[in-house]
Each structure stands twice: as C-alpha cells, then as structure tokens.
Amino acid sequence: MNAPAPPNTRPIPLSELPVVWSDKEKHRFKVARRSFVDPEILKTEYDTIFNKCWLYVGHESELVKNGDFVTRIIAKRSVLFTKDATGKINAFFNACPHRGAQVCRERKGNAKSFQCFYHGWVFGSDGKLKSQPGSECYPDDFNADGQANLVSVPRIDSYRGFWFICFDREVQSLPDYLAGAKEWIDIVADQSETMMTLVGGTQEYQIRANWKLLTENSIDGYHAINTHATYVDYLKNSQGSMSPVPFEGTGYDLGNGHAVIEYRAPWGRPVAQWIPLWGEEGKVELEKVHARLVERFGKERADRIAFSNRNMFIFPNLVINDIMAITVRTYYPTAPDAMQVFGWALAPNEESTWARKYRLSNFLEFLGPGGFATPDDVEALEQCQRGFESMLEAPWSDISKGMKKEKVNYDDELQMRAFWTRWQECTKARAAAPSVVPNQGDQA
Template identity: 35%
Template sequence: MIDVNALVAEDRVHRRLYTDPAVFEAEMERIFERTWVFVGHESEIAEPGDYKTTYIGRQPVILSRHSDGSIHVLMNRCMHRGALVCRAERGNSSVFRCMYHGWVYNSRGDLVGVPYPGGYGPDFDREALALPRAPRVASYRGFVFASLSPEGETLEEHLGKAKDYLDLILDAAPEGTVSVRSGVERYAFPANWKLQIENLLDGYHPNFTHQIAFEIAEDRRGTSGRKANTEGSGALSRSLGNGHGALDYSAINRGYRAGDAAFTRYRQSLEERLGPERAAAVLGADVQLFIFPNLFFQNARQHYRVVRPVAPDRTEVYAYPYTLDGAPEELNRRHVQGLSWWASPAAFGQPDDLEAFVRCQEGLQVTSAEWVLFARGLARQRVLPDGEVVGDVTDEVPQRGMYQAWKRWMADA
C-alpha cells in the first residue's frame, strides 16, 4: 500500500520515490500504463513496412507502418508462448516472424502464418491471436504517443499548455515539420528515472555540476551557459500543468543562432511562412521543454530525449537529433552537432549530470534523512491567470509541478 500523501508534499518528496521497488511498480502501472507516452516520430517509420521497437513503461512495443500507410502500436509479445516477436531496433519488413516456433504477424499485428497448422483443432481462432494493440494512438505534428488505457483525456488535453511551447519549437522548421534521420545517442545510468527528469528542468545546478565544461566552452568559444543559469539572469523556470515544465532562456540571448548567410536565408523562409512577428518569436525561442512523463526537448541543440525507466535504480535515455524540414543543411548540421558536444555519452555536459544522479541514488540510501527538497523559489513564484507557474531559472518550479502531477496519477488508482 502506497500512501502518496505521505510521500509528496508541496515542497518536498520522500526518498522512497527513488529507492522503493513498490513505488516503481506503481509508477509503471498508474502513470506509464495509463497516460500518453511518447513512442516515436512519424518520420522514423516513413515507408510502409517501416518499424521501430520501443517501450511503454516496462512493456515492449512495436511502432509500425502498415501497407495502407496506417500507424500501429503493437505489443511486442508472441501470442504463442510470449517471446518478443521483433528484436531489431528498427527496420523494414512486411511481417514479424517469431524466432521461437515461427508464428508470423503482419505489420498491423494480424496472425498470418502458423507452422504445421494441422496440429491445432478446427476452432483455432487466428483472429483472436493478433498481437494486442495499444488501445489509443495519436499524433501531434508527427510525434506519436500511445496510451495503454482505453479511456482518459485526449492527447491534446494531456499536452495542454505544453503544446504552445512545442509549436514554438516545431515552427522553426520552414516546412512546419521536423525529421528524425540522424541516428540516436544512448546512455544509461544506475539511478532512478526521475533524477533525469528533475535535472532536465534544473537551472540551479549547471554552474556547479558543469563548471569545468563551462570553462572549456569559454576558452574555446568565449561564451558558456554560466550567465544564463545565474540567479536573476532573466531566464525563467515554468510549470505548465499536467506535469509538463520548461526552462525558458528566450528572454536572454544565449547566442545559439548565428547570423551568417545560411541563417539569413533561413530567416526569410520563416518570415514568408509565419509572418515577421511569429518568425521573430520562433527564432527567439530558446526552450528546454519536458512533456510528462518521458519526452524532453532542447531546441538550441535540436534534439529530443526519451527517458525509459528500467528499474528503481536503472534508467536508459535515448537522444534523437532532429532536422528542420526546409532549413539549410549547414544550419541543421550546426545545431545537431551541439548535441554531441553536450549530451552524448562522452560529451562535456551530460556525463557530469550522470555522476550527480549516481551520487543521489547512493546518498538516498540513508534512512535517517527522509526528504528531498524542492522548496527553492516557492515564496517568490508567480501564478499566471491561465495557471502556469513562473519562477527564476534557478528555482524548483517545474519540479514542484511535475511532482503534483505524479501525485495525482499515483493517488488515482
């Protein structure tokens, strides 16, 4: 029995959120198996027969495009004796053939082949043995989400205010869409998944955790993220409702968008499509956006990350660079490179964060101190008329919002 009211208060959460296997189990059931979970981008499965494998919480799924162009999220579990029917990360095939006894399913999950079928009686019901599907699948501007619950709020309701920020990020593409065609950076760490979520929205830590990386950046380029992540810099932390949040550096210029010839061409194409005012807002947007529970964008380094909880003390993260459809190739290349400088497994930034997560996971084994504090900026945060909460970039505003959503999902069993 998990008493969520005893585990989450407005300004703190209990150490058991990170260490207790029962809490992890409940998170998988009550959050990941009910809410909308990001599963992939349509451009990853552009052609009929394209597929990729991924997870909804602990459960393996296949995102596939059928011959008629429709998109399906199939549970990756053979209906015979339970083996994964597809182990490849991605590929193209009109069928999935289980390696164990050779049952064959098509890209919509129908069971289309059984070896030696005479061994089954006349009432063998192939139709009932299709791969189970996620009951709800929906896309927003090419981003595909699935829910294992047949009912609940729509994807657009779930995205809520995060949609405005997602639009701001995706409108940077002159054609209005992005493509995910530049591979994936992967890393894993032996600590709880929520440490990564908290960190993606944490403007308090960079000047300490990333001190050396900032020094190297200043040496090489003359600038770093140091100023932006200093209290009072003008950058903001935001809680957007439904657990979503953002760090918003738009009000200060971090200088990610250089004004060379390629940029001028690019700006013109955006102005043509969006008009000068919206184009200026889009070009000025410098946002780190988290969409609860597993998707994070950093538009300055043109990528998104998908967080996969594996166990209470084990997490995998997949970082996908994306390119802006219609933008000059050199501009896309420059921004995608920012990801490998900062967030690849051997980069200058992210590995320092991983060290912090591992230290937290170990420190949280201490039982005589029970609470993890998220009180920073509580007294000075502002609540806007639409419910959005805004604070200094160094304040723990998004984390508080995330844990209130966590608590709602976990309490509502």
C-alpha cells in the same frame, strides 16, 4: 504539570512520513527521499503512472515508407511500431499470440511481414495473421474473431509528429493530456516547413539513479552555471559568444505535470542564432533561415523560435530540449536506483548541409553521452542517489526555490513542483497537511 511536547518532535517511522509536503503560505515544498529508494513506490509508479499515462513511442520521421518499423521497450513491454501497407501507423505488443515469443527481433527496418522464428507464424505490418505452418490442423474459422492477430496497444495517437501510446484504454485524449505543452511542441515542430526528422541512431545508456532525479534535472535551470561550469568557460574562451546574450528566462507549469523553462543563452542555434565562431558563411546562412521564419510567422514568433531555448518535460518521462541543438529523450526505471535512457537528435528535414553539420556538432558537444553536459549530470544524479543512503537521518529534499514569487525565473523550481504535484495525484502517495512541518530529524 509537565508542558506538552512541542509539535513535530516525536520521531516518525520512515514508512509513515508523507512523500510530498507543501506549505504555500510559508513558501516551502519538500519531497521524502524514500520516494527515490523504496521498491514499493517504484511498483506503485508502474501501476499508476507508466501503465496509465500517455508515453512517447516514436517520431513520424522513423516511419516514412510503408513497411517501416521500429521496436522499443516501453514501460517493460516490447512494442512494435509500424507503418502498414495502407500508410496507417500502428503499435502492437511484440509477442506472438501463439506462444509469446517476440515476433520482430530487429531494432528497425522495412518489412511487408514479420515471421515468428519459434513456430513460423507470419503477420502483416498491420498485425494480421497471414499464414501459419500446419494450417490444415486448425479450423477454417480459427482467426475469424482476430484472436490470432498481434495484439494492438490499447491507445495510440500523435501530435505534431510525436507519437504516443497508452496501455489504459480509458485515458483522456492526447490533446487534452498534453494541455499547455502543445504550444511549446508547436514551436519545435514549426522550425521545419516540411517535417522534423530524427538524425542518426539512438543513444542508449544507463544511470545508477532513480528516474525522478533525471526528471528534476531536465527542467532545472538552477544547476546549469555550477554543474556545467566547464562548458560555460568553453563558451567564453572559444566561441566568442558569451557576452552578448546572458542567461535569462522563465519557468512555466503547463498542466498535467508538464513543465518548461524558456530562456535566452549565449550558444549558437542552427535555427538561427549566430555566433562569431560560425564565421560569415554561417551568418549569411542563418540570416536566410531567420528571414524565412519571419515570412512564415511574423517577427515576434520568429524571434522566439530562433533565439529562445526550451527545456520541456512531458509527464511522466519525455524531455524535449530545444537548446543549442534539439534532443528527444525518454527514460524508464529498471530498479529504484537505476534507469535506462534513450536519446535522439531532432532537426528540420530540409536544413542545409552547413546547418546540419553545426547542429550535430552542438548535439555531440553538449547533449550527447560523451559531451560536456551529460557526464556532469550523470555524476550529479548518482551522487544524489548515494546521498540518499543517509535518508534515515536526512529524509527530505527541498524544492522551494521561487515559491514566493509571482513570476519565476528559469532557475527557480516551479517546474519540479509541477511534476511532483502530478506524481502525488497519480500515485496517491500520502501528502502532509501544511500544519505538519517536516524536519530533517523526523525519522525512526
């Protein structure tokens, strides 16, 4: 009698492979690479994640004056983000209730009202219909029920100046949704005594890779020394800042798919980590900044704000990097192998001219699209996407680093596992039982 076939040797059709597989006892975690290329999975992500979760729409500093507005594409919808004449912040679908044309075609500005160019309907910054050509042809009570006003996004709320919207009216409250991420958002917001503010315009670019690759990359300390070796060499050779502060830190699962790595690093931070390149003027300036932080929060928290770096991810697509400068970044998939990325620099509104100069220098030097980091990261993500062309023969990505440890390092992969676990919960993608061990050869 023939012996039974060993388990897991039968070729498995690719479409039947589980998407997320975890075996905590053996400290293994894998993700099916088809999740990065399958159009049906992308459709499911929009249905179950982008249509259901809180999404970042803008920062309070973009709407300072009554009448200020910003338009953005959020999860394929055109959204009008406004501060009305009463000071209330609103989010409307940027589509005329008459025939659907975009009501506001400008990226940002200040206006008391918006006029649809197609038929001339006029709406206030509160979204209410103010006038319409040929109004005598409509009944007197035409808009008594408000049906001719701009349609409000179902939910809008903010935390510490960061505004979010959600297309699902039944979503949990924003504070509950943010869970443990609030602590790290507080650390960023507390850097200003008045208001954090976006500096300059929007940086916008495309990456030919799946959006989840940028999620992984944004909270991945493992790749930094290797992928960004040129920047590390630059720090050693030009800033005189490499030896005193080594890279070291910890990763955290913040709940609901959010995660962060917090770590020490050798670069200068205008919030108050001085480097010799910045000279005595910079040293005096940053000592004042640090002293004020100590006065406000005590030395322990002041040191954490000033000397620790944070790469924070808010599920599903918001990144706040508080490192040598602060960047806020969102990204949306436009295809299984493409995404649109939007980035902004953030800074304390009241910081000195000197600090702002070096903050923006740091931002452009490392974080901007033409800096040391972003081109490296884009190349890495696009190389991954090209590598997925062999997923029939090599269908799994491994995200197991650090699973066997109680306290993970900043360069372990707990953060990515937090994302993928929440992703699986939202999409209800098929997960494998730990007893089923996925091998690279399991495919049709």
